[in-house]
Amino acid sequence: MKIETEARERHVLxxxxxxxxxxxxxxxxxxxxxxxxxxxxxxxxxxxxHQVSRITIVTHGPPSQIDQIRAQLERLVPVHKVIDLTEQGPYVxxxxxxxxxxGTGEARVEMLRLADVFRAKPxxxxxSSFVFELTGARDKIDTFVALMRELGLVEVGRTGVVGMTRGAQGS
Structure with missing residues (x-):
């Protein structure tokens, strides 16, 4: 049995x-x-x-595994470029x-109040129900969902992460 000694890190590719x-x-x-x-x-x-697509992948692994993922992605024929936003510098x-x-009554009022605080748009x-649209960091969405769970959460749909480097330069 191999013991993993490298720390696992989250990376956005x-x-x-x-x-x-x-x-x-x-x-x-x-x-x-x-x-x-x-x-x-x-x-x-x-x-x-419509000839080029951007795929955003969030994965976890030790640095050596992330390096291996990048190298293997770069070898695939339809791939033009692989960028690890996590290592590139500041990114959004x-x-x-x-x-x-x-919900009804006070629960409904509280749903609207929390939506306002989180800038969620109905x-x-x-x-008897709302569907809110919310954008932001993963933690913000996780917190909003947890609060709504207490008030009458029915269903959640999430897009997954999109990201790009900050500043004037393109990826």
């Missing part, structure tokens, strides 16, 4: 790839084949011609969540 069928499967397969976990995964095309990271809650309202 952005991967620029050709926007074509099977690319995401290749990347997910790379992680699966080596037993690496993906904590969060988002994908969207990023240019007018956000997540979007839709949070459905149900995007659907009925007489």
């Amino acid at each position: 952005t991967v620029l790839v050709d926007n074509e069928a099977g690319v995401l499967a290749k990347i997910a397969g790379l992680f699966t084949a080596r037993g690496y976990n993906i904590d969060s995964l988002t994908v969207a095309d990023i240019n007018e011609s 990271e956000r997540e979007l969540a839709l949070v459905k809650v149900a 995007v659907d309202t009925t007489t």
Whole structure:
């Protein structure tokens, strides 16, 4: 039995790839084949011609494993560039969540009050429920969901992390 001595670190990787069928499967397969976990995964095309997509992957591992992931991603044919935002310098990271809650009376008033505090926007309202849209850091969303759980949480949908470097320079 091998004992892992390196500390596990959270890393946010952005991967620029050709926007074509099977690319995401290749990347997910790379992680699966080596037993690496993906904590969060988002994908969207990023240019007018729809030829390039940005994949944002959040993963954990010791530095040597993260280096190996980067090297293996860079060798895949449809990959243009791999950036470890965590090591690149200052970066912005956000997540979007839709949070459905149900309740009446004082619980409903408290839901609206908390939504205001967290800058969550009601995007659907009925007489007995709300769906709130919330963007921000993972911790902010986790806290909002935990508070709503006490008031009548019904359902949560989350996008996963997207991120990019700060400043005028592109990735």
